Every structure is written in structure tokens, then in C-alpha cells.
Amino acid sequence: MISYILSIIVVFVSSVVNGFPDRFIKEKQEQENHYPYKLYKREEWGALPAVGVVPLNTPVPYVVIHHTYIPAACNTTEMCKSSMKSMQNYHNSLGWGDIGYNFCIGSEAGVYEGRGWENKGIHAGRANGVSVGICLIGDWRTELPPQSQLEATKALIKTGIKEGYIRPDYKLVGHKQVMATECPGGALYQLISTWDHFVPEFVEMKH
Numbered sequence: 001m002i003s004y005i006l007s008i009i010v011v012f013v014s015s016v017v018n019g020f021p022d023r024f025i026k027e028k029q030e031q032e033n034h035y036p037y038k039l040y041k042r043e044e045w046g047a048l049p050a051v052g053v054v055p056l057n058t059p060v061p062y063v064v065i066h067h068t069y070i071p072a073a074c075n076t077t078e079m080c081k082s083s084m085k086s087m088q089n090y091h092n093s094l095g096w097g098d099i100g101y102n103f104c105i106g107s108e109a110g111v112y113e114g115r116g117w118e119n120k121g122i123h124a125g126r127a128n129g130v131s132v133g134i135c136l137i138g139d140w141r142t143e144l145p146p147q148s149q150l151e152a153t154k155a156l157i158k159t160g161i162k163e164g165y166i167r168p169d170y171k172l173v174g175h176k177q178v179m180a181t182e183c184p185g186g187a188l189y190q191l192i193s194t195w196d197h198f199v200p201e202f203v204e205m206k207h
């Protein structure tokens, strides 16, 4: 009888030690998704389903940086979520089928999934098919985004490389290098032109 009870205890203890904690830890890690920033997936900001998006050929050789100009900078998750929704509504009204950017970043350093890594964006004309478009929400013509927003941008690019969506030897450009626009704003443009991987010219290439 005692050995029977003991064997039940052994089975129970080993299942706790080998079974539950692993699963628990895995679920917890998946929730926190390992990223050095808080990622808000589409369903978390209330995105409407995308219509007619096409796959992006990855890894891409370019990263294109944008600002929004409008909406203005958002400093809370709620504000940023509502900025995402208003941009999606606007881009849908242009017939784009979804928010144009692949990702957007708020001033609270949250990363908001737009079209994501696997879908071609509509953000920079001829660069759409060869780039990931990252938008720093706000008007950065004269002011710079807060440091944490800039750090989240760099960390997102690192994730893209690590996960095989951005080429390790990628080239970084601002929107205005591809099209006639002020985007990503003079102050932000000047700053990114000092970042690693920045190139002074966008050169169209077969990809």
C-alpha cells in the first residue's frame, strides 16, 4: 500500500517537474514574445481585416523610414491604437485595402503591427516591393522622436534581420529619397542619416 502511494507521489511530482513548468514557461514566453519592445499585433489595436494584400519577397534589401505628420505623436497605448485605426481607415479610403505601413512605432515605444513582415506595403512607391516601411508616428520636421521611440525602431529592424525578413546588409533610407515628399521630416531625416546602414541614395534593384 505504501509503495503504491509512493509511486503515485513520484508520478505526480515528476509530472509537475517535467510537465507543467515547461508548458507554463513556454506560454509565458509566447505572451511576452521575447522582443525588447512591446508588440501590439493587429487584433490588439483593433485592425480591420486586410483586403487584397500581396506577399512581400523577403528578406528585403531596404528599410524605409516614415513619419506620419498627421496623426500627431501618441504617448499612450490608447492614443497609438486610435492613431493606427485612423490611419487604416484613411488608407482604406484610398483603396489600399489596409494600413500602408508594415509597422508603426509610438512615442511610448510600442510597436504596432501594420501589414507585418510578410505582406508588401503601400508606403514608398517603387520601393514597396523591396522594403519594409516603418513609420514613427508623429510630426518630426523640427522635433525629434523620444529616445525610446528611436530605440524601438532600431530593435524592430534587428528583429527583422534575426527572423529573416530583412537582409543583414540592408540599406536604410528615408521616404523622401524614394519620392517627392518631406517625409520622414527634416529632423528625423537628419538623425537617421547618421545611423548604420543609411545610404544617401535609393537605387532601384531587381529583387
Ligand SMILES: [Zn+2]
Pocket (backbone or CB within 6 Å): 065, 066, 067, 123, 175, 181, 183, 184
Ligand atoms: Zn512617408
